Amino acid sequence: MTLSELNRLDHPAFTSFLSSIYENSPWVAERAWSARPFMSVELLHDAMKQVLASATRAEQLGLICEHPELASKAAVAGDMTEDSKREQSGAGLDRCTPEEFEQIRALNHGYHQKFGFPFIIAVRGLNRGDIIAALQRRIDSSCDAEFDEALSQINQIAGFRLADKLR
Numbered sequence: 001m002t003l004s005e006l007n008r009l010d011h012p013a014f015t016s017f018l019s020s021i022y023e024n025s026p027w028v029a030e031r032a033w034s035a036r037p038f039m040s041v042e043l044l045h046d047a048m049k050q051v052l053a054s055a056t057r058a059e060q061l062g063l064i065c066e067h068p069e070l071a072s073k074a075a076v077a078g079d080m081t082e083d084s085k086r087e088q089s090g091a092g093l094d095r096c097t098p099e100e101f102e103q104i105r106a107l108n109h110g111y112h113q114k115f116g117f118p119f120i121i122a123v124r125g126l127n128r129g130d131i132i133a134a135l136q137r138r139i140d141s142s143c144d145a146e147f148d149e150a151l152s153q154i155n156q157i158a159g160f161r162l163a164d165k166l167r
Helices: 005-010 011-016 027-036 041-054 057-066 072-078 082-090 098-115 128-138 144-166
Strands: none
Touching: 005 041, 011 027, 011 144, 027 041, 041 144, 057 144, 072 098, 098 128, 098 144
């Protein structure tokens, strides 16, 4: 779909088309609709980022928790959105060695225990080693810093998804 076509959609169709940009959280697209027309994909992304920034902390946490853990049982079983499956596969997380899988599982568990939400990273362009290193580094962060970083990473993921979805 082109940006021009997107700008002409009614509210329900716009929300439906962009519902997957923010993981299982169509409310972001729904609220961004009122900022139309968008002159560029970047401005659409900016509007969606503003919706997330102005959301309540509970809504933000809900969005963070919608993201699957990396290389998790859900990932192995395929119980994720198509976007998440494609992104994790692109980073090689579906091809972890048993040792890498166990290391990521243990780090994910420790991270979730400490912060109360899953580790989020925009995996595009990263490999398993990059992701493991980021998990090891970020587990030492403060809760507030990680919450903010999770939102930042989610916005990066959304930017990639928008670029893939619109021509």
